[in-house]
Amino acid sequence: MNIIEESFQNKEEKKKKRIGRILLISIILVIIIIIAIISYLMYLKSQVLKLTIDGKLNENVKQLLVFEDDGTIYVPIKKIAQYFGYESYNGEYSEKSETQSKCYLQNNTEAINFELGEEKIYKLDLVDTSSDYEYIYIYKPVKSINGELYMTTEGLEKAFNLSFEYNQDKNTITILTIPYLYNYYKSKVLDFGYAELSNVSVNQKAILNDQLIVLKDRSKKQYGVIKINGTVILEPKYDNITYLPNTGDFLVETNKKVGILSSNRETKIPIMYDSIQLMDKDSGLYLVKQENKYGVLDINGNTKIYIENNQIGVDISRFTKNNIKNKYILANNLIPVKKDDYWALFDKNGKQLTEYKYDSLGYVASNNNKDAISLLVIPDYDVLVACKDKKYTLVNSVGAELFPIVADDIYMTIVRDEKYYTIGVNDQTIDAIEYLNQNGITPRQNTTSSDVDNNQESNDEEQENSVE
Numbered sequence: 001m002n003i004i005e006e007s008f009q010n011k012e013e014k015k016k017k018r019i020g021r022i023l024l025i026s027i028i029l030v031i032i033i034i035i036a037i038i039s040y041l042m043y044l045k046s047q048v049l050k051l052t053i054d055g056k057l058n059e060n061v062k063q064l065l066v067f068e069d070d071g072t073i074y075v076p077i078k079k080i081a082q083y084f085g086y087e088s089y090n091g092e093y094s095e096k097s098e099t100q101s102k103c104y105l106q107n108n109t110e111a112i113n114f115e116l117g118e119e120k121i122y123k124l125d126l127v128d129t130s131s132d133y134e135y136i137y138i139y140k141p142v143k144s145i146n147g148e149l150y151m152t153t154e155g156l157e158k159a160f161n162l163s164f165e166y167n168q169d170k171n172t173i174t175i176l177t178i179p180y181l182y183n184y185y186k187s188k189v190l191d192f193g194y195a196e197l198s199n200v201s202v203n204q205k206a207i208l209n210d211q212l213i214v215l216k217d218r219s220k221k222q223y224g225v226i227k228i229n230g231t232v233i234l235e236p237k238y239d240n241i242t243y244l245p246n247t248g249d250f251l252v253e254t255n256k257k258v259g260i261l262s263s264n265r266e267t268k269i270p271i272m273y274d275s276i277q278l279m280d281k282d283s284g285l286y287l288v289k290q291e292n293k294y295g296v297l298d299i300n301g302n303t304k305i306y307i308e309n310n311q312i313g314v315d316i317s318r319f320t321k322n323n324i325k326n327k328y329i330l331a332n333n334l335i336p337v338k339k340d341d342y343w344a345l346f347d348k349n350g351k352q353l354t355e356y357k358y359d360s361l362g363y364v365a366s367n368n369n370k371d372a373i374s375l376l377v378i379p380d381y382d383v384l385v386a387c388k389d390k391k392y393t394l395v396n397s398v399g400a401e402l403f404p405i406v407a408d409d410i411y412m413t414i415v416r417d418e419k420y421y422t423i424g425v426n427d428q429t430i431d432a433i434e435y436l437n438q439n440g441i442t443p444r445q446n447t448t449s450s451d452v453d454n455n456q457e458s459n460d461e462e463q464e465n466s467v468e
Contacts, residue, residue: 051173053083054180062173066145073166074150077114077142081105084160084177086112093124095323097417103149105159109201112159114142114149121151121159122325127201133325134246135281161205181207185228189214192230198223198241206243211263213241213250225250225263233263246281247299260286269301279313279328279335283348287312287328296335296350304350311338314361319376321412321419331382332444333397336361343386345399353399360387363410372411378421380443381436385410394423394432396441 051062061083066074078088086105091097093104093111101116106126113122119141125131138155153164163176182204186197194214198204203213206225216222216236224236234241240253249262252271259271269276269286279285284299288307295307305312313328314336329335334353335346342356362376363385377384382397392407409424410432421432436442 049171049173051175053175054177058083058175061175065173066150072140073153074143074145075153075156076145077105077149077151078103079148080156084162086160092323094325095321099417100147100149101144114151114159116144116149117141121155123159125202132327134278135325136246157208161208163208178204178207185212188228189226192226194224194226194236200242202245203241203243205245209248209263211243213243223252234261234265244278246278251276267301268299269297280326280348283329285328285348296346305335305337305346309337309339312336314376316376318364319362319374321373321414322376323379324376330361331377331384331395331397333382334384334395334399345384345386345395347399354395358386358388359390361385363387363392365411369409369411371413372409372422373413375410375412375421378432378436381433381441382444383436383441402436402439402441 049062051058051065053061061080064075064080068074081088086107088103088105089096090103091099092102092113093106103114105112105114109125109127111124111126113124119138120135121138122133122135124133136158138152138158140152140154142149142151142155144150151159153166156162157164161178163174163181165174166172167174182197182199185207186199189197189212192214194216195218196215198213198215200213206213207228210228211233212226212228214224214226214236216224221239222236223238223241224232225234225241226232234250234252238252238254239256242251244251244260249260249268251258252261254271256274257271258273258276259267260269260276262268269288273288273290274292275289277287279287279296285304286297286299288295288297290307293307294309294312295303296305296312298304312335314330316322316324316327324330329348333347335348337344337346337356339356341359343358343361344352344356345354346352361384363374365372365374375385378394383394383402384396386393386395386401386405388405391405392410393405394402394410396402407423407425409422411422411424413420413422423430423432423435
C-alpha cells in the first residue's frame with residue numbers, strides 16, 4: 001500500500017467516525033428532545049385539575065368550582081346538588097317561596113336550608129318525623145356570585161355528608177360519599193373481628209369522623225365503637241349505640257336505659273334515663289325522660305330543670321307558617337315547661353321566669369277569621385304568644401308580659417309573601433310590630449338581651465296602659 005492509498009483510507013475512516021459521532025449526537029439530541037417533550041406533556045397534564053367522586057372522574061363538578069385568591073373554594077349550592085342526589089328549590093323547606101336569598105335541597109331522607117349571609121345550615125331528617133331541625137356552622141357564610149347562592153367546600157362536606165380533599169401538590173380533588181365509604185369499611189370490620197358495621201343512616205355519619213359503630217355479636221346484640229384502623233373507642237358491650245352528629249358523642253343503651261359517652265370514653269350523662277334528646281347544641285342542653293317525667297340537663301349531666309314535668313317543648317306542627325326550627329327554645333331564650341295542666345317559662349340557664357299559670361302557648365286560628373294564621377312567636381322581636389282563660393298576651397325573652405292578658409287574639413296574616421302580625425282586643429285591631437316599636441322593643445339584630453330587659457323595665461307601665 002502506497003502513501004497515497006494509506007492517506008485516502010485514513011480520511012475515509014475519519015469521515016466515518018465523524019459521521020458516527022454526528023449520528024450518535026443526533027440520536028442523543030432526539031432522545032433528549034423526546035424526553036423533554038414527554039416531560040412537558042406530563043407537566044401540562046399535571047397542571048390539569050383532576051376531580052373524582054367515589055373514584056370516578058367528574059368534569060362537570062370540576063367546572064362548577066370557583067377558586068378565590070385566598071385559596072377558598074366555593075360551589076354553587078343548587079347546581080351542585082344534583083350530583084349528590086338532591087333536588088333544589090328557592091325559599092325554605094318549611095315555607096316555600098320564590099325568594100332567591102334562600103334555598104333548600106331535598107332528597108328522600110333529609111332537607112337542607114341555606115340563607116344568604118348565614119353561617120348556619122339547618123337540616124331536617126325526613127325519615128324520622130319526630131326529629132327536629134339540627135344545625136351546623138360553616139366558617140364562611142353563604143354568599144352570592146352572579147345572583148346564585150354559593151357555599152364553601154367545607155359547607156359542601158357538612159351539608160352533603162361527604163369527604164372533600166384538595167391535594168395541591170398532585171392537583172387532585174377527591175370526593176368520597178358516605179355510601180362509598182360505608183361499602184368500603186363494612187368488609188374491613190370483619191378483619192377486625194366484628195360481625196358487621198351498623199347500617200343505620202345516622203351511624204354511618206361517624207365514618208366521616210374516622211369512627212365505626214360495629215356489632216360484635218349478632219345473637220347478643222353487643223355494639224361498640226372503633227377507629228377506622230381497628231382501635232377500640234367504646235367496648236362492644238352496649239345494647240345499642242346511636243351517633244350524635246351535632247356533638248360527635250354517642251347515645252348508648254343498656255338494659256333499656258340510655259346515657260351519653262364521648263369518643264374519649266367520658267361519661268357526659270349517666271346511663272340512667274328512659275330517653276335523651278339534644279335540645280340545643282349551642283346551649284348544650286338535653287331533654288331527659290325518667291319515669292314518664294321530663295327535665296333538662298346540661299352537657300356535663302348537671303340538672304337545669306328538675307325531672308318533674310309532664311312536657312317540655314311545644315307542638316310546633318300547629319304553627320307551620322311560623323318558621324320555627326326548635327320547639328324547645330322559643331324567642332331565642334324561653335323553654336316552655338308544662339306541669340299538670342299549666343305552662344311556665346324557663347330560660348336557657350334553667351332559671352324559672354314565670355309561674356305555672358298559662359293554659360296554652362300560641363294562638364291557634366279558628367274559622368271565625370279565615371285570613372288569620374296560627375302564631376306562636378314573632379321571630380325577629382323574640383316575643384311569645386301566651387294564653388290564660390282564653391285571653392292572650394305577648395311575653396318577651398326574659399319572661400315579662402308586654403301587656404296584661406287581655407287580647408282576644410294575636411295572629412299572623414300573609415300577603416304576597418309578607419308577614420303581618422295583629423293584636424285583637426275589644427273588637428279593635430292593633431298592628432303588633434308598630435306596637436312593639438312604639439314601646440321600645442326593637443328587632444333582634446339591633447337589640448341585645450340586656451337591651452330588651454332594660455327596655456322592658458322602663459316601658460312596662462306605658463305598655464300596660466297602652467293596651468288597656
